[in-house]
Amino acid sequence: MVLLGLILMPLVAALVAAVTPSARVRPLIVAGTALLHLAGALTVRSGDSMFGGWFLADALGRLILLVVSVLFTLCALYGVGYLRVRKERSNLVFCVCLLTFLSMTTAITLAQHLAVVWVAVEGATLSTAVLIYFNHNARSLEAAWKYLMIGSVGIALALLGSLFVAYAALHGASGDESLLFSALLEHGTALSRPWLRAGFVLLVVGYGTKMGLAPMHTWKPDAYGEAPGIIGALLAGGMTNCAFLALLRVYRVMQAAGEGAFARELFLGFGLLSMAVAAAFMAGQRDFKRMLAYSSVEHMGILVIGIGVGGIAIVGALLHVINNALTKVVLFLSAGNIHRAYGSKSIDKVSGALRRVPVSGALFLAGFLAITGSPPFGPFISEFTILSGAMSGRHFVVAALFLIFLVVIFIGMGATVLAVVQGPVSPAGDTTDFRDTFWRVAPMLAALTMVLVMGIWIPDGVYGMVLAAAKMLEGAS
Amino acid sequence: MREIASSILILAVTMNFLALGSSNLKACIRAAALQGFFVSVFPLFFSPEPTARLVGLVIVAGVVKAFVIPGMLIRALREVHIQHEMEPYLGLVPSVLLLAVGTGAAALFAGRLPLMSSHRDLLVVPVALATLFAGFLLLTTRRKAISQVTGYLILENGIFVFAQLLHEAMPTLVEVGVLLDLLVGIFVMGIVMNHIQREFGSLDTDRLSELRD
Numbered sequence: 138m139v140l141l142g143l144i145l146m147p148l149v150a151a152l153v154a155a156v157t158p159s160a161r162v163r164p165l166i167v168a169g170t171a172l173l174h175l176a177g178a179l180t181v182r183s184g185d186s187m188f189g190g191w192f193l194a195d196a197l198g199r200l201i202l203l204v205v206s207v208l209f210t211l212c213a214l215y216g217v218g219y220l221r222v223r224k225e226r227s228n229l230v231f232c233v234c235l236l237t238f239l240s241m242t243t244a245i246t247l248a249q250h251l252a253v254v255w256v257a258v259e260g261a262t263l264s265t266a267v268l269i270y271f272n273h274n275a276r277s278l279e280a281a282w283k284y285l286m287i288g289s290v291g292i293a294l295a296l297l298g299s300l301f302v303a304y305a306a307l308h309g310a311s312g313d314e315s316l317l318f319s320a321l322l323e324h325g326t327a328l329s330r331p332w333l334r335a336g337f338v339l340l341v342v343g344y345g346t347k348m349g350l351a352p353m354h355t356w357k358p359d360a361y362g363e364a365p366g367i368i369g370a371l372l373a374g375g376m377t378n379c380a381f382l383a384l385l386r387v388y389r390v391m392q393a394a395g396e397g398a399f400a401r402e403l404f405l406g407f408g409l410l411s412m413a414v415a416a417a418f419m420a421g422q423r424d425f426k427r428m429l430a431y432s433s434v435e436h437m438g439i440l441v442i443g444i445g446v447g448g449i450a451i452v453g454a455l456l457h458v459i460n461n462a463l464t465k466v467v468l469f470l471s472a473g474n475i476h477r478a479y480g481s482k483s484i485d486k487v488s489g490a491l492r493r494v495p496v497s498g499a500l501f502l503a504g505f506l507a508i509t510g511s512p513p514f515g516p517f518i519s520e521f522t523i524l525s526g527a528m529s530g531r532h533f534v535v536a537a538l539f540l541i542f543l544v545v546i547f548i549g550m551g552a553t554v555l556a557v558v559q560g561p562v563s564p565a566g567d568t569t570d571f572r573d574t575f576w577r578v579a580p581m582l583a584a585l586t587m588v589l590v591m592g593i594w595i596p597d598g599v600y601g602m603v604l605a606a607a608k609m610l611e612g613a614s
Numbered sequence: 615m616r617e618i619a620s621s622i623l624i625l626a627v628t629m630n631f632l633a634l635g636s637s638n639l640k641a642c643i644r645a646a647a648l649q650g651f652f653v654s655v656f657p658l659f660f661s662p663e664p665t666a667r668l669v670g671l672v673i674v675a676g677v678v679k680a681f682v683i684p685g686m687l688i689r690a691l692r693e694v695h696i697q698h699e700m701e702p703y704l705g706l707v708p709s710v711l712l713l714a715v716g717t718g719a720a721a722l723f724a725g726r727l728p729l730m731s732s733h734r735d736l737l738v739v740p741v742a743l744a745t746l747f748a749g750f751l752l753l754t755t756r757r758k759a760i761s762q763v764t765g766y767l768i769l770e771n772g773i774f775v776f777a778q779l780l781h782e783a784m785p786t787l788v789e790v791g792v793l794l795d796l797l798v799g800i801f802v803m804g805i806v807m808n809h810i811q812r813e814f815g816s817l818d819t820d821r822l823s824e825l826r827d
Contacts, residue, residue: 252787270806275813279822282759282806289766290753296791297746297773300780307783308730316787331727359825418827427827 140187140194143177143202143243146170151236155229163232164217170236171206171213174243178206183605190317192247196605200455201382202246203602204462207587208374209239211466211580212367218576219367222477231271237264238371245379251299251316254383258295258347261376262288268371269364280356280363287356291346294339295383301336302390305329318386325393333394340387341403347380350407350441351414354434358418361430362482366473369426373433373469374462381440381458385610388444392610404445405535411438412542420549426472426482428553429465432508435546436461439539443523444610446535450526451607457519459599460507460591464516466584467504471497474578475557478571484553489562496573498558500581505554507588509547515591616735619659623741626652626775627717630748633768635710639699639760642752643687646767649745650679653771657778660736668781671789675774678796683767686804687760694817696758704755716747733779745772759807759817770796 150170154163181202186193194202216235220228241261248254266288270281303316308329315321321328346353361369391400415435422428436457443454472482474497479487490498507514510521520543527536590596629649633642654676658664702709720743727739749769753762770792777788807817814821 252791255791266806270809273809275821276824278806278809278813279825282810282819282822283825285806286753286762286766290750290769293766293769293773297776299791300773300777300788303780303784303787307780308728316784329728335727358827362825422827 138187139177139181140185140192140247143174143181144192144240144247146173146177147236147240147243151233151240154232154236160220160224160228163228164213164220167232167235168210168213168217171210171239174239175206175210178202178243186249190319191250191253192244193249194247195249195609196602197382197385197609198246200602200606201378201458202243204378204459205239205242205246205375208462208466209242209371211584212370212470215470215577215580216367218574219365219473222571223365226271226273230267234264234267235371238268238375242375242379246382249318251302251318251321251387254386255292255295255299258344258380258383259292261379262292262347265368265372265376268368269360271365271368272363277363280359284356284360287346287353291343291353293343294346295343298336298339298341298343301332301339302328302387305332305336308332318390321390322393325390326395328390328394330394330396333391334396334399337387337391337396337400338403341384341407344380344383345407348377348384348437348441349411349430349434350437351411351434354411354414357434358427358430361433361469362424362427366426366469366471366476369429369473370466370469373429373465377433377437378458378462381437384441385444389609401445401447404441405532408438408440408442408445409535409538409542411435412442412539412546416542416545416549419546420552422549422553423484424482425484425487425553425557426469426476428550429468429472432468432546432550433465435542436508439520439523442535442539443526446523446527446530446532447611448526448530450523450530451610452603453519453522453524453526455603455606456522456591456595457516459603460515460519460588463584463588463591464504464508464514467500467581467588468508470577470581471501471504474571474573475501478569479563479565480568481565484556486563486565487557488560489566490558493562493566494571494573496578497581500578500585502554502558503585504581505550507585507592509550510543513589513592515588518592518595615659619656620735620737622652622656622659623737623775626656626771627741627744630713630717630745630768631710633764634713634748634751635706637698637706639691639696639758640688642699642761643684643691643764646764646771647680647684649768649771650684651676653745653774654679656775657781660738660778661782667785671781671785674793678793679767679771679774683796687763690804690807690811690817691760694811696760696817699756699758699761702756702761704751709751709755713744713748713751716751717744720744720747738775738779742772742776745769745775748772757818757820759810759819762819763804763807767796 154166181194241257244257266285305328309327349357415431419431440454443450475490476482478494510517629645632645721740724739749765752765781788
């Protein structure tokens with residue numbers, strides 16, 4: 138019942154928002170739905186299922202579900218204040234699409250069927266394409282078009298990959314043609330390996346496009362650069378993690394079929410390439426929202442490297458899912474505030490954010506320190522765990538490259554962030570009357586607090602959930 | 615029946631070359647529409663005993679792939695008065711050559727994938743992969759939004775052909791998956807195309823090049 142409610146309630150709320158005439162009330166509907174969703178998500182227990190196991194909350198899905206729910210709640214609360222500033226634009230479509238996005242991402246986390254996962258990813262993609270176009274100008278149109286074209290090809294390849302996996306099951310002649318993950322896992326070794334391998338590659342490319350792994354990341358800088366900060370946060374912490382979850386579910390099937398090593402090599406390759414691309418493009422980046430997009434490419438790379446390395450690094454990767462999502466809330470929302478305050482997102486025009494919008498500026502700086510892995514923030518723990526996993530697994534080349542990329546990215550990102558927050562307030566800062574208010578900064582403060590807690594003392598409940606999820610990914614091969 | 619099915623697949627592959635080789639956008643869309651027709655009727659000859667359900671799929675797929683979507687694209691074409699794909703990123707001759715190489719590579723790769731005995735004498739996998747590649751080429755090497763959407767249409771045709779291998783075992787999955795993707799994808803692209811045209815007064819995606827590093 139809870140599961141059905143979590144998926145349907147946002148859709149019902151979307152309908153209500155669609156017929157609500159007041160632009161002031163609609164964001165409140167979104168925020169209220171988010172809080173209800175969070176309350177519901179907290180009551181979900183591992184093993185809850187519906188529709189004969191097509192939807193089931195396992196440890197892995199529950200972890201991502203909670204991350205998405207917390208993230209969405211923080212963004213929705215911020216959205217109330219944000220949409221009040223953006224009165225010039227109708228927020229009707231925006232609110233409806235936000236709620237659809239919540240429903241679709243929830244469905245991804247709970248779906249246990251290859252095809253259902255795919256349909257939900259498609260739904261989430263289409264609703265975000267509309268959200269990216271919120272500003273209705275030439276630049277956001279370009280970003281939305283690229284997102285749609287690249288995303289559609291990605292989703293088409295993921296469909297073909299799913300069909301390949303289905304054929305692997307059919308050819309394996311197990312007599313059971315179910316595409317439920319439980320059935321695929323059970324028949325693991327009976328699956329036709331050439332088809333499974335080809336299907337997995339297609340799925341990695343397809344869902345990797347949604348995650349924004351290099352070289353399929355090219356939509357990301359445009360989308361994150363042009364979409365409102367709140368959408369950037371939802372994409373970077375929500376959509377990408379859901380696509381990662383889809384990959385993890387297929388990875389388990391690969392493991393069951395004895396193809397785990399092949400999958401891990403592929404993950405390591407894409408992961409290192411993503412970090413390298415992020416390092417190269419982060420240096421000298423003058424647009425601080427595009428810079429955050431490359432940071433997202435980097436962290437998606439870190440996630441798949443963690444899985445590719447295996448062992449304790451899996452725990453690190455899953456912790457990083459949480460840390461990355463929460464830190465991205467801080468970074469994207471504060472970047473959005475700074476963008477609003479200056480009317481520009483180029484460091485040529487923006488400086489002195491610490492003076493102009495002190496809280497947002499400070500949060501942007503703190504978010505930068507957190508995401509680059511500085512103690513005492515959460516990402517330090519998760520990145521360190523992945524690194525030690527790489528060392529103990531004797532992946533020395535991976536570990537060395539990982540460290541080098543982290544350092545290069547720290548320097549590259551630092552130059553841009555410091556240019557934004559330090560110095561005297563640039564003239565562009567006087568052109569708007571945007572100020573930090575409670576609702577514009579409180580969600581970020583909450584997220585930063587959680588990131589800090591994750592770095593100092595991980596709550597038992599969270600750690601237990603991460604360990605249970607990691608256990609699902611530790612296979613024999 | 616099997617011979618007819620094979621001939622239909624070969625006709626579908628020829629449409630790839632027509633779509634990529636024509637400088638006239640309308641001809642390109644027509645080739646895609648004709649291909650949509652071929653791949654839609656293919657299941658009738660491929661399946662040992664066509665069921666009512668299969669006939670339903672054929673009719674819906676045929677209407678959508680051969681008439682509705684191409685019709686939408688041709689109407690969009692008429693509204694913006696463009697006839698030719700001027701200066702594609704990759705010339706017509708090189709792209710046809712590349713497609714020939716890709717079609718060969720698809721055949722080679724498909725040979726490495728084991729097939730069930732009932733699927734062995736057919737060209738389904740190489741044709742599906744070659745068509746996928748053709749769609750991908752159109753998507754990446756053309757400037758006009760309409761050409762890109764046509765490329766997406768062809769890419770989906772390739773997936774549709776492959777999906778027929780699974781239709782007997784998992785009919786619902788195949789039907790829902792392919793048609794939903796196509797309909798919704800093209801629908802949203804149509805809306806965005808409309809916006810592009812209003813914003814820029816043209817459907818040339820070259821105008822969409824402000825965002826870069």
